[in-house]
Amino acid sequence: MDMNGSQRIEASREAVYAALNDVDVLRQCIPGCESIEKTSDTEMTAKVTLKIGPVKASFSGKVTLSDLDPPNGYTISGEGSGGMAGFAKGGAEVKLEADGAATILHYTVKAEIGGKLAQLGSRLIDGTAKKLAGDFFATFGEVVGAPANPPAEEPEKKGWLGKLLG
Secondary structure, eight states, X not given: OEEEEEEEESSOHHHHHHHHTOHHHHHHXXXXXXXXXXXXXXXXXXXXXXXXXXEEEEEEEEEEEEEEEXXXXXXXXXXXXXXXXXXXXXXXXXXXXXXXXXXXEEEEEEEEEEGGGGGGOHHHHHHHXXXXXXXXXXXXXXXXXXXXXXXXXXXXXXXXXXXXXX
């Protein structure tokens, strides 16, 4: 399965690149992530639990970063085992492009699955993979592009009954 896309993130290229290497940021953004730990500058271990159609699986695996080109991008590859559910392996080429004060993150993903998961059918797998990728990048954009000083909350507006009784 192959996917590609891009996401505009309201942060500098340097900030986006740093966040892509920050396990705390990744833990917040990866759907179903239970744990992620950095074992070296280019390797991490992770545990993720996902529901794909009728199958719920926990994957434990290793993630490796290569072709490091800060702050322009890198290649990330991983392999995980989900026990009886099967396995997943794949990688993504991530390129960061400056766009004024923001950054455009381009990604090309290649993935392969096996075991029970592979029996679910490519349409279900592809749809789930696209949703997971979309969820990751949407959350990543929110976390990394969050304003440093969030706007103050507006006072609660009363409806017509509150105005009548207040």
